[in-house]
Amino acid sequence: MWHWLSAPEYQAARFAVTHLLALIYLIGFVCFLRQFRGLLGERGLTPVARFVDRVPFRRAPSVFHFRSSDRWLAGVAWTGIAASLLAQFADFAPVWGWMLVWALLWVLYSSIVNVGQVWYGFGWESLLLEAGFLAVFLGPAHVAPPAPVLWLLCWLLFRVEFGAGLIKLRGDSCWRDLTALHYHHETQPMPGPLSRWFHLLPRPLHEVEVLANHGTQLVVPFLLFAPQPVATVAAATIVVTQLWLMVSGNFAWLNFLTITLAFAAVGGPPGALPDLPGWFAVLVLAVTALFAVLAYWPVRNMLGRGQVMNRSFNRLHLGNTYGAFGSITRVRYEVVVLGASSSAGPWWEYGFKGKPGDPARRPPQVAPYHLRLDWLMWFVAINPSYGRAWLPRFMAALLRGEAPVLALLRHNPFPDEPPKLVKADLYRYRFTSREDRRETGHHWNRTRSSDLVPPLSLDDLDERSD
Known part of the structure; x- marks a missing residue:
């Protein structure tokens, strides 16, 4: 009955997306464990306890409204680490077990982001939460991948890339006159070991890089929805671009997560897998309908004159708008x-x-x-x-x-x-x-x-x- 929802040719894509996403969750929880005491702990710079005292649950849903001691924060971090490792093996679980593990990851990490204040105000936090929420509905390896959820992952990647491309053209003249990379490698937030080498490349090559960036972010995202093998080629183009960014700077897990999303568009030989259980198929359709409604806000933002970057339009961090480097620091x-x-x-x-x-x-x-x-x-x-x-x-x-x-x-x-x-x-x-x-x-x-x-x-x- 639900055969039309199945996409068996994307089972390898699902495997790559979910296992890489679990690894990114693991990195996020490890970062929290190693830094929360100095940033958000009882003796931190902006303690969670003070935040939840003045901000109600409805504005910042979080398990830390129930308790906010250092021991509780550490417990959440360790639980998230354990769940991230468990998610690597969730393919062997029943569908409801899969959903439980991935939902736990989403609840715990959204709890951190919602009380993380300035330390968690980065676009890749909402990006991880939105991708992690969709992973709840991808299902384990012994059922066919649900096509609508794969489309939603491609739609998420589209917003990341196309939103970033638009904000660059609108936000700073150096993207339009192709001089952005004359400055960017030197002035980016966290230069890496090779950033100086990239900065010293010939300026004409920098201008070619900017042109390639515009093509990757303003044209290629539309091809993610094209028939195969065009969609796979589009995904590969995005992966190569993100790898280039990874070696030229330090952008936390933004590039890693963007590469992860790109795998959702990579087709392969179909496998012989059973269709989705009826109750799970209904949930997939409900989530698809929800994201169709939520699409109104990011589309309006991208098409409007006052486009903003990295905005969540709801407390659940779903249906967000994304973007990066709408302006470039010259010095x-x-x-x-x-x-x-x-x-x-x-x-x-x-x-x-x-x-x-x-x-x-x-x-x-x-x-x-x-x-x-x-x-x-x-x-x-x-x-x-x-x-x-x-x-x-x-x-x-x-x-x-x-x-x-x-x-x-x-x-x-x-x-x-x-x-x-x-x-x-x-x-x-x-x-x-x-x-x-x-x-x-x-x-x-x-x-x-x-x-x-x-x-x-x-x-x-x-x-x-x-």
């Missing part, structure tokens, strides 16, 4: 945080795990892991208002030598006793030329630009809080 500034034991100095620099600091240090490979404090520091360098909710608390934590916050850093220059003063300066950073690199061994040149936070003591911060 790179970095926040350099320093401490001193007295007003006479000397001042010693704190080291961050991912963001540029020491000019001699090669930018590390971080993605698909996500260093949230480092990313927010990039935003603060662009506009200090991004740190209004947490930067004073961060400076106070350094002055008190608070272990959960210090654990977010790579290097603490005051291992024995906290400093008496801390400050933050803005520095202009540029990749070194090939000649400078040979002469100094440095990957960056930097020059001090201005004060961001003047020297502060604990007494100064206490007075401000009063």
Whole structure:
């Protein structure tokens, strides 16, 4: 009866999508486990407990409204890790067991995102949740893949790519005059080991890259819905582009997840699989109808003049709009945080795990892991208002030598006793030329630009809080 809903030629595609998606969930929960104490814990920069006290459940649905202790947060992280590993073997479960595992992953991670505040305001959080919700309805390996859910995954990928292409053309003239990559590799949020090499490529090649990007994001997404093998070729084109982005920078799991979605369009030889159970087929049709209704908001956003990036239109993070780099920063500034034991100095620099600091240090490979404090520091360098909710608390934590916050850093220059003063300066950073690199061994040149936070003591911060 439900044969028309089946897509047996996409069973390999389903296998790739679900197993890669489970791996991305695992990375997300590991990131939370390793960073929540300093960011969201009881002694963190923006504690979950304070957030749920002022924001009701209906505005931010989360299991953390019931309890928000560090032990509870760690329990959710470990449960999510266990469920992510279990999802790798959910193909052997009955359909209801499959749905239970994937629904648990979605509930737990949405609970984190909904109370994650500025640390979880990135587009790939909603992208993971929307893809994870659809995975609930893909079904295990012993039933045929449901075609409507595969279409919805392609529709999700379409919004990611086409939305990003539109916002680039609308948002910044450097995408239209093909000069965006003259700046982007140097000014992107988290440069990687090869970013300097990409930056130093000939400028005409950068312009070819921009043209290729426009084609991949504005034309290729429509081909995802074409007959095979055109859809597979379109998916392969997106995969190659995303791999290029992965080696040229650190964008957490955005590229990894986009590649995962691309597999939904890859056809193959059909397998002999039973049709969907009747009750499951009804759920698939209901979810398809739900997403057809939700499509109104992202379509209106993409077609409207005031297009915005990475917006969730509901508390469940379903039917979102996406986009990236609607504007390109031309000059790179970095926040350099320093401490001193007295007003006479000397001042010693704190080291961050991912963001540029020491000019001699090669930018590390971080993605698909996500260093949230480092990313927010990039935003603060662009506009200090991004740190209004947490930067004073961060400076106070350094002055008190608070272990959960210090654990977010790579290097603490005051291992024995906290400093008496801390400050933050803005520095202009540029990749070194090939000649400078040979002469100094440095990957960056930097020059001090201005004060961001003047020297502060604990007494100064206490007075401000009063």
